[in-house]
Amino acid sequence: EPEVTQTPSHQVTQMGQEVILRCVPISNHLYFYWYRQILGQKVEFLVSFYNNEISEKSEIFDDQFSVERPDGSNFTLKIRSTKLEDSAMYFCASRRSFMNTEAFFGQGTRLTVV
Template sequence: EPEVTQTPSHQVTQMGQEVILRCVPISNHLYFYWYRQILGQKVEFLVSFYNNEISEKSEIFDDQFSVERPDGSNFTLKIRSTKLEDSAMYFCATLRDFSSYEQYFGPGTRLTVT
């Protein structure tokens, strides 16, 4: 069964550094999402992406964040200058098409900012 994959599984970085989290969506899916889960808290939406542009973003997704799909396969989340409060598990999710229902989640990347 096709799966969403994410790399790396764990990233440790120093405050102020840039990080790029990578996701490989399921091949025939068209909508992509990033969510995050701060330890012990609920999963929160960051951004959705369709047809090479952002569809929707939350208040969390400020100017420090960006997304792109540079090569038509990988879907990336970049944090330009990480803060301690960016430490979280970041999940990529995909949706097959507009008429689909369930989103498929990757295993997540644990980001630790020190």
């Protein structure tokens, strides 16, 4: 069964450093998302990406964040100058098409900023 894969599974970084979280969406999917889940809290939408550009972004997704689909398969989330409060589980998700409602989530990357 096709699945969304994320790497690394756990990333520890120093405050102020840049991190790149990587995702490989399901191959024939067209819509891509990043969500985050602070420990014990709800899953929050960050950004959606379609046709090589951002479709929507939440107020959380400020200038510190950026997304890219560099090679047609990977989908990355870059966090510049990480802060302690960026510590969370980051989930990538993908959806096949406009008419398909189901979003498939990866297993997540746990980011710990120290």
